[in-house]
Amino acid sequence: MNFNKELIDRANENSLTGKRGDSIVSDAEIDLKRFDEIFQNTDDWTEEQKDLFDKRRHAYIELLNQYYGELLSRNANHVPWYVAGPSKYNVKKSDKQIDGIRRTMVEMEEKISRFIENTKKMIKKLEPPEKTIEKISKGKWVYGQAIASDDPFVLEKLYAKKEFQESYQEKMKLANKDARKKGENPPYPAYELSNNRQNLKATNDRIAKIEKMRKTKCAEIPFDGGIIVPDINDCRVKIIFDEKPEVEVRELLKKNAFHWSPKNKAWQRQLTANALAVAEQILTRKN
Structure with missing residues (x-):
């Protein structure tokens, strides 16, 4: 300096x-x-x-x-x-x-x-993705850091996270069992096993949800003035208009968590069955 x-x-x-x-x-x-x-x-x-x-x-x-x-x-x-x-x-x-x-x-x-x-x-x-996946499998990720659903390697990372959580749960159980046999206090408190078990369940639930979504045949839904595109690769519901939608439509989309993406030239939100249903209801005027 x-x-x-x-x-x-x-x-x-x-x-x-x-x-x-x-x-x-x-x-x-x-x-x-x-x-x-x-x-x-x-x-x-x-x-x-x-x-x-x-x-x-x-x-x-x-x-x-x-x-x-x-x-x-x-x-x-x-x-x-x-x-x-x-x-x-x-x-x-x-x-x-x-x-x-x-x-x-x-x-x-x-x-x-x-x-x-x-x-x-x-x-x-x-x-490199393989290095990130290896770190996750060893529990070396930042606490609270989310694995995004639109990450191209989301499933690989979630399975690596599951692998660590399962091995950690087994490690805690065996260590506590061994300590009790020796008449010692278990090194891992019950709440730690409970928390890890809940985290493991959340990881399994995410894996199941994403795998289900990828297996689901998502067809494009045309409407008067555009098309709804379920983009599995980007994990987004994309609404592409022929022309700029009316204020009323834009406000409805915003209220339902859709936002404008200048990059994709589309209104979008994370791909879920509910997001598809909401988009279809708004744009095809179904009740």
Whole structure:
């Protein structure tokens, strides 16, 4: 990173401790170190993922230069009353400058957080499917992270998740049984087995639902002014109009969870039997 030495010195001079400028530079270095620590496990990355990380790291450094540079500039140009002296001190100007410093700090924190999260997603997106599936089968997925129904490998990932949940359930049961035989307290509490059992049931239910949907013959449904397309590959019910629908129709679609997709040039929502029935009811005027 590259910060203006003059701004650092002036920010130091304008602070009570005489170290404000140095502190800002130190915070920037800490943010860069934090970024590197978050993305330090690169051993199983592909070359494509590593190349992307290098580009994102360079962009992150530019981001730090931009915001911390602005923060230095604002602090360098703000002379507090205890440095300038109270005589004829422009309090209104000072308050405005302080507000600017605060806004820059808030904006900077938000921008940095978004940048890091987007980098995680971009690197994750480049992960080979087989590697993701292997991680899921070993329980190495982020807690609460959903497997999207429109993921091309949704079933493979769900079966991998099921495999882990089943093996984990068996592991807990055997460990508890062994502990009881030895007169020891079971290492896994009952609620943990119960929670995993419920999660396993939810995984099995999703698998059954998706497999049923894929086996179902979904025919296109024409209506006056367009067509309803059950897209199994994209896992979406797509409504394609010949012309822009009337406001009344658009409002009905929105109320029923359909949204406009500029990419697909269609109104759509997740593919389910209910979504198909609702679309048909709205557009063919069936009661």
